[in-house]
Amino acid sequence: MLNIKKTILMLIAFMIACITLYAAPAIAHGEKSQAAYLRMRTLLWYDVDVSTVKLKVNEELTMTGKFYWFYDWPNNIAKPEVAFLNIGIPGPVFVRKASYINGVSGTNSTRFDIGETYEFKVILKARRPARVHMHALMNVKEAGPLIGPGRWVEVTGNQADFINEVTTLTGETIDLETYGLANAVKWHIFWGVIAAAYLLYWIFQGPILIPRYKKVKLLGDNADDMISTTDRMVGLVMLIGTFVVVTWSYFNAYKEYPVTIPLQSGQITIPALPDAARGVNAEVIDAKYRVPGRALEFSLKVTNNTNSPIKLGEYTAANIRWMNPEVSTAEPADSHDPVAVAGLTYEGGSVMPGETKLLKVTCTDAAWETYRLAKLIYDPDSRFGGLVFFFDEEGNRSVVAIGGPLIPVFI
């Protein structure tokens, strides 16, 4: 014969086992999933770096870099009227100790201007051991996350050693890992016990379903008589007792924490950096994407208003870098850092001071396919964008945003 109690216990155990089953962690953040034209014409990140890729629990890591809000912002994407500098990691592997945008604290959400450049710094403290792919990330209200370059970072040590202490304005030093938890649990247990006692008061009155159902039907309009005076007295005591405890706990909390403030929700506006183009103008005359060769080819009309000759050293878009090693070099930081170390070539040589010149640029790499940028030609808005980096002989850099329509070449 079926043992009901045993079956119920087994079902509960099965449920708990299901709940606590291991879930595999996500190791990517959808960096290739968004439409290519959106990745190339929204937020363009560059100079992103991390201070270390291996650290222990309680040690700090700093991520720095710059981002440019593309001048030809897609109409269908909300503008960054409200945005928040974030970090893309699977859960709080780190705690964010500080974040700065142009030196201003990034604790609040921020308004940014299209066509402007900002630099950022995020200081993170390692909290739990893990190997994670960490991204710079900008959340834009009504638009969504705009993900920046990622780095593999490994944290070693023991999470139990992690502490996150701060001192309040009332002079108390607290650990945010556990602060207030014992108090909250205490109240939940207290009210849980009262609730359990009340439920058991009814359940222990014997079988409660069928007999009471039959009695209700039998008594009809007089079914309220099933509630005894004692039952009602229990209700009265419970009502008054609840009011008393709630009132006491409310005023006692005010006594214990006399200085409190509401949650803070202010937003700030941060002025942009000076123009990174430094007097260099560049305009796309025409652009083609050669499908068989996986190459972007564009003609660039460049005007050099600086005092030195300049050369084209890099094109970057959608967190991918095409380098011209004759001018500027870079190596992939790790296995998931898309850098085409010799992906950029161009005809035209140096642009002299005061000169306007047409450069024929070619950016080639398998990344067009592997990072799904070649899909641009199938996007509803097949215009590309990106940043080109010019360097003078002393290594000074001019960063110029370029973009325009892109024509595919299939044969």
Added chain:
Amino acid sequence: MSAVQSAITTAEQQHRIYKAFDWVVIPIVILVITGAFHIHAMLTMGDWDFWIDWKDRRWWVTVTPISLIFFPAALHYLLWTNFRLPFGATLSCSVLLIGEWANRTANFVGWAYFPLNMVVPAEIIPMALCLDAILLISRSLTITGIIGSMVWGVIFYPSNWALIAPYHVPIEYNGVMMSVADLIGYNYVRTGTPEYIRIIEEGTLRTFGEDVTPVSAFFAGFISVFMYFIWLGIGAWFAKTTWAKRI
């Protein structure tokens, strides 16, 4: 003489059968209510209840009681009209909290590694006890709906202040004043939950200075009264026994 005879021949046997029926039905009902109420709570008050830095004095105070009165009201109808059992609110809120604690510890802490103090659920038992007590004393769903639901909304914030007051102590952090709750939200990175996504009090020209909470609490109570009666009706619809007339 009927060819079919009842297997129950004594009062003792009948008592045992009734008890077994309770043992079978009550756990199933509890599991169903836990799951259904938990899904409902996550969909309606979701982040307000998940995160300590969403528990503000305006939206959280308003949304939580209004969305949480649905199941207590429906269960009041079911349990009161059919069984004269006045514990629908306590039962539903208790099992919701069990579900929430299981979710927070297994999911938010066990899987996503958030600290537990960041995701402690709101305390809702005092509201449930008052609602049930008023039904028990008045023996009237109408009085419970009018008075009990108002009390339900009004005492939500005072019931929780003992839990959340420590998180509203101010801190100076990187040149900005924040509450402890704000700082926890900032420190513990949530990739998909940026700061601006919080729907919390921002202040308006029509706000009565700092007296936001009483207004929000009374408004929550007022709307809860309407919601209670709507969900009594939905409870009545779900509690039809036309399919089980032979019992």
